[in-house]
Amino acid sequence: MKSLVSADIEAYAQAHSMPESDLCRALREETQRRMESPQMIVGPLEGAFLKMMAQLVGARRVLELGMFTGYSALCFAEVLPADGTVVTCEVDEESAALARQYFARSPLGKKIEIRMGPALDTMRQLTGLFDLIFIDADKLNYVNYYRRALDLLSPNGVILIDNVLWDGDVLKQPPPDEKTAAIQELNRLVAADPRVSAVLVTIRDGVLVVRPNGTG
Ligand SMILES: C[S@@+](CC[C@H](N)C(=O)[O-])C[C@H]1O[C@@H](n2cnc3c(N)ncnc32)[C@H](O)[C@@H]1O
Known part of the structure; x- marks a missing residue:
């Protein structure tokens, strides 16, 4: 993945944001050693952003689509209250096996x-x-x-959508492939949806922050 900001700016931003936990660091490093596409992990800076968003909305119940090896799920678990839950969805058994190992290493895994x-x-x-x-x-x-997320979202909740800049390919017309077209469609749909307000945040590969209107 291309970086939208220079490596030194990324490092500076990371150094001045919430630190990555030891468990997340170990999981990230093992994912890098063992998995074919380790760049799918959100990483420390976006991880800190996810944690901050969860804290700002006072999240107790988090739903994640796309767990991979569990890095972002662990980030959420770190900031949820003791009775909070992260429901996380995955199709790949190999990724889930590594996630389970790491969740079992910490009380957060519960x-x-x-x-x-x-x-x-x-x-x-x-x-x-x-x-x-x-x-x-x-x-x-x-x-x-x-x-479907709009149906499942609490009135004061937030939807975060990852990779909405798709390595900069969202700028291309016509879209070079189906995935780019799907992300462009999503971005257009959200921007025109009168039910929500949104900000496309240029962290990492772009995170769309979506909030229902009329919640004060
Ligand atoms: C970008 S990765 C998720 C990264 C993860 N959130 C993190 O930061 O560590 C996307 C994941 O979605 C999973 N996935 C793909 N299609 C899926 C589907 N239809 N349902 C659930 N998970 C799916 C993939 O197997 C992959 O592990």
Whole structure:
């Protein structure tokens, strides 16, 4: 992934943000050693941003689509209250096996519930509202995830959608492939949706922060 900011600015921002926990660092390093696409991890700076967002909305229930090896799920678990929960969706067994190992190393792991299977199916089965929904799974379903996430979001909650700059490819017309087109469609849909307000934050690969209107 191309970096939108220079490496020294990224390092400075990271050094002046909430620190990465020892467990997250160990998981990130092991993911880098063992997995084929370790760059999928949100990393320390976006991880700090996710934690801050969870704290700002006072999140108790978090829903994550796309767990991979569990880095962002652990970030959320670190800042949730003792009775808080992260429901996280994943389809890949190898990634989930590594996540489980790390969740078992910490009492925080008890807050995390892994739901294996396509995230859309899991979303259909879920009941109750979530304070924060983090969308970071397959890009072709981003619009479907966004639509269902609005049904599952608490009135004071927030939806965070990752990779919405897609390495800068969102600027390309016509879109070079289906994934880029799907992300462009999502970004257009959210910007034109009168039910929500949104900010596209240029952290890492772009995070779309979406909040329902009319919540004060
Ligand atoms: C970008 S990674 C998630 C990274 C993770 N949030 C982190 O920061 O560590 C995307 C993950 O979504 C998973 N995924 C892909 N399609 C999925 C689907 N339909 N349902 C659930 N997970 C899916 C992939 O297996 C992959 O592990």
